[in-house]
Structures are given as C-alpha cells and as structure tokens.
Amino acid sequence: MTGVIIRASVSEQTSTASTDLQSYLESAGRDEKVRQVRAKIDELGIQYIYYQFISITGKIVGKGVPSDHWEKTAEGGIQLVYGATVNLALDRRQQYVGYGPEAAELVAIPDVDTFCQLPWDRRVARVYCVCFRNREEEENPGGFLTADCRGNLIRLHEAFQTKHGLHLRHGCEPEMMWLKKGPDGKPDGGVTKPNCYHIDQFEELRPVFLRVIEYSRAMGLDMIQGDHEDAPGQLELNFMYDDALRTCDRLTTYRQICAQVAREFNLIACFMSKPFLGVSASGCHHNLSLWRGGDTTVKTFGMDTLLGLEGNYTYQQGGENTFMPVPGKSPRIPGPIGLNCIGGVIAHLGALTAVGCSTVNSYRRLWDAGFWAPVYSDWGYQNRTCGLRVSAPGRFEYRAVDSMVNPYLMAGAMLQAFDDGLSNQLDPGEPEQRNIYEAMEAGKQTKKLPMSLGEALDRLAEDEVIQSAMPGEMYGLYEEYKRDEWIRFLATTSNWDAENYMHCLP
Secondary structure, three states, X not given: OOOOOOOOXXXXXXXXXXXXXXXXXXXXXXXXXXXXXXXHHHHHOOOEEEEEEEOOOOOEEEEEEEXXXXXXXXXXXXXXEHHHXXXXXXXXXXXXXXXXXXXXXXXXXXXXXXXXXXXXXXXXXXXXXXXXXXXXXXXXXXXXOOOOHHHHHHHHHHHHHHHHOOEEEEEEEEEEEEEEEOOOOOEEEEOOOOOOOOHHHHHHOHHXXXXXXXXXXXXXXXXXXXXXXXXXXXXXXXXXXXXXXXXXXXXXXXXXXXXXXXXXXXXXXXXXXXXXXXXXXXXXXXXXXXXXXXXXXXXXXXXXOOOEOHHHHXXXXXXXXXXXOOOOOOOOOOOHHHHHHHHHHHHOHHHHHHHHOOOOOHHHHHHOOOOOOOOEOOEEEOOOOOOEEEEEOXXXXXXXXXXXXXXXXXXXXXXXXXXXXXXXXXXXXXXXXXOHHHHHHOOOOOOEOXXXXXXXXXXXXXXXXXHOOOOOOHHHHXXXXXXXXXHHHHOOOOHHHHHHHOOOOO
C-alpha cells in the first residue's frame, strides 16, 4: 500500500538506537523500489524531480533536484526549514508562525511509490515525501515530524486499522471555478454563465476539462464523471474513490494539474470557496465508508508505458463494506458500524467544521442562504439540508467541507471521529427525512454549525478527540495559524466598512 511505514518497536529503538527515519529507509522492499524509480527515470528521460510535501493549509511545497541525484536523495532526503510546513507565514505582528529562523531543518524522504512523470513536461517528475525531524536534533532526532499532515494521516490510519481491523476508503467532489483574467491579470469573472448541469456551458469549457482529464489519467486518476455547477465557470470533475491516503494524494495532484491547465489557457483555477455572492460556493463533499479486506488492482487506462511507479495507478477494490444496510432491514439505514460512525461525526461536527471549513471565506458559503450549504448538525437519507446524508447504500456524504480543505487533515479528523463513535457506540438518533428548516419550524431542536472561523476554532479548542487528529506540534500550529487569520480579518477595514459607515454621520 502506498506510504506504509514500518516503525521499530520501543525496545528495538532502545537496543539499536534506530530512529523513525532509519526504520523508514530500511522498510521492506524500499531498496528495490528505489531501483525501479531509477529504471523509470532512464526509460522516460526524466531530468528533474520535484520532492514535495503538504503544508498545514494543503499547499504543495518542497524542492527540485536533478534526477542524476536520485539515489542520494532517496537515501538522504531534502532539507527544508521547519517553517515550510506553515507556509513561512508571518502573523499580524510580522513574526513567523510556528517556527522562527533559528529553527532546524526538516528532512523530507521520498515516498517512492508516488514517483510520477508530469505529463505536461516529460522532463520533470514529482514524488511525495514523508517528513522527519533533523538527524542532529537534540530532542527526538530523526523522529516523525508531527507538523507533516500527510505523514500524520499515514500513522493515524495505521493505528485505526490496527485497533478496528477496518480501513477508510473515500472519494471527494472537488468543485472549483475557472475564471477569466482581466487586463491587470486579476480575476475578471467566470468563463461561463452560472447554469447548473447545462451541457452547453460544460461544452464551453470542453478544451479545459479534456486537458485536465488527459493529465489526470496519465497520473493515475480514474476520472469517472463531471458537470457544470451553478456558479460562473464552476466545474466538478470526479475521480474514483480509494484508500484514504491515495485519495488525498490524488486531490492534491488534481489541484496541481488544474493550476497547470490554467497557465496553458491563460485562466485562473480558483479553489477559493466563495468568490461570488448570490451563487453557489465551491464545496468538496467527502463520501466515506469503512471496509474490511479487499484486493488491489492496477489501472493503466490503455497506456503502454506508465509514467510512474504502480502505486500511482493502484486502487483498493472488493472486500466487505461495513456501512452497508443490514439485510432484511431498511435499505436507507446503514449497518451498526456505519451508524456509530455517523454518531461520532455528529458528536464532533462543531470541531470538524474548523477543519473542513478552514478559512474566513468558507463561512460566506454557510451564510449565503438558499444554496444548499449545510448549516445544521443532523443526518438523513438523500437529505441535502443536513450536515450528513446517506448518499447511497454503503456510504455517507460529509457536507461541511469546501474546496479549500486540507484533505489530509480532514481524513485524519474523520478517522478520529469514527474511532470515538465505534469505541463508545455513539447513536446518531433517527434520520431526518424532512427539510431541516421545515422540521425546525415544527419544533425540532437541532444544533447549528459554527458560523465563523473564530467560532469553529473555539469548538475545536474544546474537542480533544478532533485535536488528536493533529498530534504533537500540529494542533498548536493549526490553532496559531488559523487564529491569526481570524484576528487579521477582524482587524481589517474593507469596502463594506466604507460603504456602510463613511457617510452615516452627521
């Protein structure tokens, strides 16, 4: 499986002085895969490699290295300042968030299964990395870096599988908008009109989405369907669900592809959730299920030569979907495991909102009423007015998540909510079949989601279960980064202020 880490036990580490980094480098089969990458480099004529990992906000960061140095870099990794994990961001006092210039440098070791050529420039490849503390650190040298959200997800998922014997598979619905550039290079409206599901509007963006699909398939994304949504230039192009880590990697790859296609067509690939008021925002609904067993299959999409290692093209299939309804009972109600997981999510929905709706702009989506955004913590079958809906037998759709989400943090948080639901057999209550707004008018008591980033962060600060999805340094970094974002927003004078107060007196 992509990204599997073999970690020495405490006794082994004590006796051999092994570190997490050393154990990772010595994991079974790694040396052979390093040789396979060298063969792929030579076969495809790759000259340059991006060594990339994911920052706290989901941004792709890293370094580039000529492919001549593959073996050396596969062993030694790249070094980059710890602050890269928080985008080297400055807070409102012009101080670096999390790590100052005196901090050490992390070591990012390539996850060789993810090595893949970039189809838009065949001279270049990319590989995702797992991050570690510096080898010379006084405290925990060579330990897993807990500011690495991708590495955290790998370890959280492994722990969940060990405890429950189940693994998470999920798919996402990545809405985004294709915007025109004005003469100044800034956004100048959507490429198309906001006509949902209109094939003519979809057709207008055909050259764009076909290029996205071409690149996506070349890099292992099994593209399954797409449509024009109901905002200007808004498309949703979906790919097949899979193991949690691979889905997160593929969403990040998809964003990288869209950014490249935008450059080719002189457009802007906009993942901001709510750039326009009065039309729908861009969500990223997650469809989730827990599975027992299954096999892997490699999808080649008709290519004679894969552009990378098979891990990019591997999908988990078959096995037992434990969210399926119990035979003989209502096909609308998940089985006990699914119900407990829904119970876990409902119990922690406030804190989860701080992860799924992670920006100030995210809450424009929740406040702009009438556009199907979820604002109440309830669940139902095919009921889009609820925060969760059973979208089909065997899966449920988590809706309080938008296009700016860091998918690795979201998947980790969902795993911890599921763990709480399963461990404590949390009951989600009866599903709501009515429109939630009409049900509330009839007297139903339902909690509302946080309606601002500040409120969501307060809910996260009270929730140790969801905080546990951000182990070690990660929660403190996330709280500092996002709390500063919220305070800077509150301290900013905008056009709205001027329009409402400039001439209000005398």
